[in-house]
Amino acid sequence: MITTAALVVLLPFLAAVAGLLGSRWPRHVRGDHPGGAQTGPERAEAERADLAAGRRAAWIAVVPTAVSAVLAVWLAFTRWAESGHDPGGPFPFEAGGGTPGAVTGTLTVIDTGSVPISLGLLVDGLAATIGVLVTLVALAVQTYSVGYLHGDRRYPSYSAFISLFTSAMLLVVYAADLLVLYVGWEIMGLCSYLLIGHWWEDRANSRAAVKAFLVTRLGDVGFLFGIFVLGTAAGSFRIADVLAAVPGMSSGTVVAATMLLLAGVAGKSAQVPLHTWLPDAMAGPTPISALIHAATMVAAGIFIVARLHPAFLAAGPTLDVLAVLAALGMLGAALAALAQDDLKRVLAYSTISQLAYMAAALAAGSDSAAVFHLVTHGAFKALLFLCAGAVIHAVGSNLMSAMGGLRRELPVTFATMTIGFAALMGLPPASGFFSKDEVLVAVERAVAQGPLTDAAALLLYGSALATVAVTGAYATRAWLRTFFGQRAVVALPEPAPGVAHVIDTREAPATMRWPLIVLAVPALLLGFAGLSGVHWGTAALSVAVALLGAGAVYAVWRSDPLSDPARMLGPFRVPCERAFYADSAYRALFARPVLALARLVVRTDDRVVDGAVRGSGRAALGLSGLVRLTQNGNAQLYVTGLLAGVLLIAVGAVVFG
Amino acid sequence: MHVVYPAVVSALLFSIGVYGVLARRNTILVLMSVELMLNAVNLNLVAFDVWLRDRLHGGQVLTLFVIVIAAAEVGLGLAIILALYRNRRTVDLDRLRALAEPAPGDGAASPAPGRETAARAEETP
Amino acid sequence: MTEAVPSYLSPTGQEIVFLLLGAMAVGSALLVVTTRQLVHAALWLVVCFGALAGCYLVLTAEFVAWVQVLIYVGAVIVLLLFGIMLTRAPIGRTADLDSGNRAVAAVVAVATAAVLVTVVVDGFRNAYAPLDPGAGSAGELGSAIFRNWVLPFEALSVLLLAALIGAIVISRTDIRGRD
Structure with a gap:
């Protein structure tokens, strides 16, 4: 089993190496800048070589990821079969690394002189589940990218970076040692930087990449020191040992360590103080947004908290802080999403908001709910981003004011994106309904009992309910503005060279269409996998609240289909659009x-x-x-x-x- | 005879010689001033020889030696002055500036006049 | 020697003669370094050297006095005059015999004189040398030189020879160094 896990991790890594080194080998023909002083035949030759390299890179990228996904699914299935179907939980997943049934394997132990580092992998329910999510989303994104970046000169390096990223994320997921995990964590940060800055010719893109890199790095410093505190306190960096040693630690140590870890989590998962990089990271290609900034990398922060949840449960103040951050983040980001005009930024803020939901579930003490929502969110948010990519591909602009009435031109995208929005709003029977229900139930329980203080729990609960309404509102707004109403006639500027906004008003190519359809299935049905008992009271409340928000937006939109329903925010619209001036505040401060x-x-x-x-x-x-x-x-x-x-x-x- | 008298006369002569060496421009005059200084020393030597009643007459013998050396020195000095005059067409001390470093700005472009004339003199056989 | 110091207020005849000759030497030396005419400087130098020779005589160093007259007045001055002639020095009054260094030179010279005179007067105020005629005669000096100072004397002769050759080599233009 450990061998399989190692294969799952290593295959994308090898694909990355092969893609970086082998795409153009042995011909080494490089197309220089298309506007350069090349003669016609040479240029045509260079373009042909680029296309050939792209085709080869596509195979190198997609096949290992597919194999990896198959292996991950097999791993999860055997895991699930062995653990006896786990009747207690709503989802095939067990909390913590110390549970019986977890399989660990250690390659070697590096003696550092003080606390040894063990190179090892760990497969338990949590890791297997997230591994499946990561590999499947990565496979979908790789396939989708083949079409989305067709003809891009840097496609080979791009796909190799995605492979490297996938490998790093899988390393985080399967790592049995905190420092090994940290290696993957940092490689993800690097890949994120490289991929956001894919179109670095545009200055704003490279700025966004640098911003993402710096902000996450800020959190990672805290994360690393948190690892050190935990490791030295426990005398080992192995996750199982650390968790076993937590009850014996002083509360000060645990609180300090978890607070430091929380900094890294906030940076990676774009939680409130360090969230500003995520909307800017939408400068990258849309598949990257889907992969990194919706389904996997931002999930790493939540995953870490779930992985070390016993330690967090032992640190009450950290949970309170997490709860407050989550409460602020979910509502603020949702409101910001309501006012954005850029479709991808809407989704980015919605990601922050949904991640805050997971953080809320973790703060409320229910890691299973958080992971359930993480999985469903990974599915439907990846779907939403890929759909948004298809829409952008068709329209040639990110702005919703340039869209409208697209449901006839893009029927497949319309159908799949509708499913995605339904899941985002938490409407039955989409997957989001079930997972959000779990989260809300967990938060509701936390008000009555649990590790949180009463004030934090109440704040969290109120914020969660309000966010359900706002989520309904912004999802409806984006849906209506994109697919309904009249096609806004906007003279689109010719895309600059190197910017792959290929304008193509037909439905996207097959490599882009199929991932949408494939992802739509889990986005719609994944909820039933965890169907153990829907709490009908809470569910009805949340659906009602979501429909209330949606209905309000619909009413405003109906009165004037051409203008933006965000106008109902009134004077709060500008602060929302600026995300409550967080960027300005950071700039000033x-x-x-x-x-x-x-x-x-x-x-x-x-x-x-x-x-x-x-x-x-x-x-x-x-x-x-x-x-x-x-x-x-x-x-x-x-x-x-x-x-x-x-x-x-x-x-x-x-x-x- | 009080020893103070010849000693004072000698000191004054020596000082006058110093003034001549430092203040005169013509090299031959400088040479004369050097002779003045030597004579001042001679006077001292003789006076102290007399005062100390030296059996070996060291003072007076040394005076004779100094006179001889002074004669040789004048001969050599004049030979040098003549060579100088042949090369530079001048015996003025303050126009012989070969010791100076070149002024900033005209370093390699125009060497000091002394060096130039020296070069010219070497060309002529 | 120091206990029987006669008073300075009652000079002997020798002292008076010596002081007169000394004043003459100092005065002519001053003229040597201040005159505006080159040839006059040489001539005043003759006077100075002659006065000094007189001083030697008064101090009973008669052989030194004659040598002074012979070599200095006879040879050195003639050499200097030849030098003046050969360098085509201006004959007659010239204004530029002094360099610009004159003021500093005067300061240094006066300071030197002050220091030396002060030290000498302070040091030899009580020293008195009774004069003994014949002590510096040619016989005395000759026996001293050729008994006790033969080796320096011979060395000196070699030095003179070297100076002679050197002067010839320097002043002749048809002898060139090895290039």
């Missing part, structure tokens, strides 16, 4: 002072440090100029000086001697 400080340092360096050096040089030159006045070659003057000196010495000798 951190970026500007840092820049000012940098300028000050530069000026200090220039004026003071270099100035001292230059000044001493100038002073030495001036003084030596004075001295060289005496060096005029007149021997008499020299002798005069000599005799005067002798005289002074003689006087000194006479007077003092």
Whole structure:
């Protein structure tokens, strides 16, 4: 079983290596910039070579991922069969790494002198479930990318990075050791940076990539130190050992460690203080948004909390902080999603909001609900992003004001995206309904009992209910604005070279269409897998609230189909659109002072440090100029000086001697 | 005879010689001033020889030696001055600036005049 | 020697003669370094050297005095005059015999004089040398040189020879160094 897990992790990695090294080998023909000074035949040759490299890279990327997905599914199935169908939980998943039945394998133990690092993998219910999610979404995204980035010169490296990313995420999922996990965690950050900046010719894209990199790195520092605290306190970095040692730790240690881990979680999962990178990360290609920023990478943060949930349960203050962050994040992000015009940004904010739901479930003490929602959300959010990619592919713009009335032109996309939005709103029978119900039930229970303080639990519950309504509203708004009403006639600018917004008003190609259909199935039906008992009261309440929000938007839209239903927000619209000025606040609070400080340092360096050096040089030159006045070659003057000196010495000798 | 008298006369002569060496421009005058200084020393030597009643007459013998050396020095010095005059067409001390470093700005482009004339003198056999 | 120091207020005849000759030497030396005419400087130098020779005589160093007259007045001055002639020095009054260094030179010279005179007067105030005629005669000096100072004397002769050759080599233009 461990061998299979290792294969699951390694196959995409090998695909990445092969894709990076082998796509253009052995011909090495590189198409330079298309506008360059190449003659016609050479250019055609280069383009042909690019296409050939793209085709080869596509095979290299898709096949190992598919094999990996098959293996992951097999792994999950055997796991599920062995664990005896797990009648207690709503989903085939067991909490924690210390549960019996978890299979671990260790390749080698690296002796570091203090706490050893064990290179090992761990397969339990949680890992197997998330592994299936990751590989399937990655497979869908790889397939979809073949069509989406057809003809892109950098497609080979792009697909290789996706493979590397998949491998890293799988390493996080299957890791048995916190430091091994951290390796995958950091590789994901790197790949995220590379993929967001795929179209780096546009300055905004590379800025977004740098922003994502820096913000997540900020959290990762805390994460690493949290690992250190846990590892040194437990005397081992193995997850099982750490969790076993948690009850014996002092509460201060646990709180400190989990707080530090929480920083990394907030960075990776785009929770409130560190969420600003995610909307900007939509600068990357849409499949990347689907893969990284909806289904997998942001899920890593939630996954970590679920993985180390016993430690978090032992740290009450951390859970309170998590609850407050989740409450703020879900409602704020949902409101921001309601006001955005960019379809992908709507989905990005909705991702933040849904991740906050998972964080809420974790804070409320129910990791199974969180993971259930994580899986369903992974499915339907990947679906939504891929659909959005199809829409953007057809329209050539990200802005919803340029869309409208697309349901006749893109019937497949319309159907699948409707399923996705239904799941997002939590309408039965889509998967989101069941998972959101679980989350809400968990939060409701937390109000009565649980690790949270009453105030945090109440805040969380109220926020969750309000967010259900707002979610319904923004999902409805996006749905209506995209597929209904009249086609907005907007003169689209010709896409800049290197920007792969290929305008094609027909339905997307097959490689893009099939992943939509395939993903729509779990988005619709995955909820039934965890169907153990729907809490009808809560479910009815949430559906009613969601329909209330949707209905309000529908009413506003009906009155004037051409204008944006976001106008019902009134004066709050601009703050929502700006995501409550978080970016501006960060710019004013951190970026500007840092820049000012940098300028000050530069000026200090220039004026003071270099100035001292230059000044001493100038002073030495001036003084030596004075001295060289005496060096005029007149021997008499020299002798005069000599005799005067002798005289002074003689006087000194006479007077003092 | 008080020893102070010849000693003071000698000190004054020596100082005058110093002034001449430092203040005169013509090299031959400088040479004369050097002779003045030597004579001041000679006077001292003789005076102290007399005062100390030296059996070996070290002071007076040394005076004779100094006179001889001074003669040789004048001969050599004049030979040098003549060579200088042949090369530079001048015997003015303050126009012999070969010891100076070139002024900033005209470093390699125009060497000091002394060096230039020296080069020219070497060309002429 | 120091206990029987006669008073400075009652000079002997020798002292008076010595002081007069000394004043003459100092005065002519001053003229040597201040005159505006090159040839006059050489001539004043003759006077100075002659006065010094007189001083030697008063100090009973008669052989030194004659050698002074012979070599300095006879040879050195003639050499200097030849040098003046050969360098085509201007005959007559010239204004530029002094360099710009004059003020500094005067300061240094006066300071030297002050220091030396002060030290000498302070040091030899009580020293008195009774004069003994014949002590510096040619016989005395000759026996001293050729008994006790023969080796320096011979070395000196070699030095003179070397100086002679050197002067010839330097002043002749048809002898070139090995390139």
